Amino acid sequence: MLINLGRLLMLCVWGFLLTNLIHPFPKPLKYFIDVALFFMVIMHGFQVTLLKSTQPKDQPISYWQEAKIFIFGVFELLAWQKxxxxxxKK
Structure with a gap:
């Protein structure tokens, strides 16, 4: 339940940040949102990269799963972990 609420929150955040690209906000806020979008893309990209590098070779992650992790971030990782x-243990 809370994971789905977090996913919805992430969709809203992505929507807000991408809206700034189509209809820019006033000047001081525009720059802050541009930096926030850049930071979010970098951090979610790091999450996907780190997860792929720690996965065993016999259990590859699908492209769809990678996309969901990139979009939803930690909320998708929590759902995936469950x-x-x-x-x-050996």
Whole structure:
């Protein structure tokens, strides 16, 4: 329930940040939102890159899953983590 609320929140944030590209806000706010959009793209890209680099080679991540992680960020990672079977200890 809360993960889905977080996903909805992330969609709203993406919408707000991308709206600034189409209809720019007044000058001081425009620059702040541009920086926030850049930061969000970089951080979500890092999340996808780090997850891909830590995954075992026999369990690749689909492109659809990568896209969802890029869009929803940590909320998708939490949902994805809940679906994974627990690791067996040696």
């Amino acid at each position: 679906k994974q079977p627990p690791l067996k």
